[in-house]
Amino acid sequence: MRIMAFDYGTKRIGIAVTDPLQIIATGLDTIHPKDIFDYLKKYLQTEQVERFIVGEPKQMDNTPSQSAQHVKGFVTLLKKSFPEIPISMLDERFTSKMASAAILASGRNKKDRQDKGLVDTVSATILLQNWMDTVR
Template sequence: MRVMAFDYGTKRIGIAVTDPMQIIATGLDTIHPIKIVDYLKKYMQNEQVERFVVGEPKQMDNTPSQSAQHVRGFVTLLKKNFPDVPIEMLDERFTSKMASAAIAQSGMGKKARQSKELVDTVSAVILLQSWMETKF
């Protein structure tokens, strides 16, 4: 079964997913928060998802960042709509910076590098890879 990770933002949610054997993390999509439940219900009609991993926004001193309240609301929404899917929180500090650096090093054109949607999706991939590394 797959594991799905979310880089939550109030404008966009970056989504990444593992392969069924949980070896490779791949960027899946970037969705507006209003559309996330319908998107996930449709996705999960065809794919089995074992758990959700949600990026937990923290400040450098390990306290919750300003966006933490929005992430808590998102987690509540996931629990309400997908009660059988366990949710794990994972520190997401630096994922956006790492994503931007990875995109810059990829050789993509300037327009692609400036895509906030791409940064959000790659951030979710980095988050999911980090989660996978803690499991093996």
């Protein structure tokens, strides 16, 4: 079974998943928030997901950031829509900066590096990899 991670934003949600053996985290997609639950229902028809990981937005002083209320609403809807799948929260500070650096290091062109959807997907991948590293 896979683990799925979300980098939630009010304009886009970056999604990453593990392989079925939960060894490698891979970017899956970037979805508009209004489409996420239809997307997940369709995805879960063909793939088994054992856990959701959701990035928890925090300030540098460890207090919730302004977007935390939106993430909390998303988590509430996830629990209601998929009650059988447990949800873990993970501090997402610096994932966007790390994602931008990873995209730059990969040699992508300037247009790719400015693609916010790509940054969100890579951020979700970093979040998922961090969670896997913590659990191991």
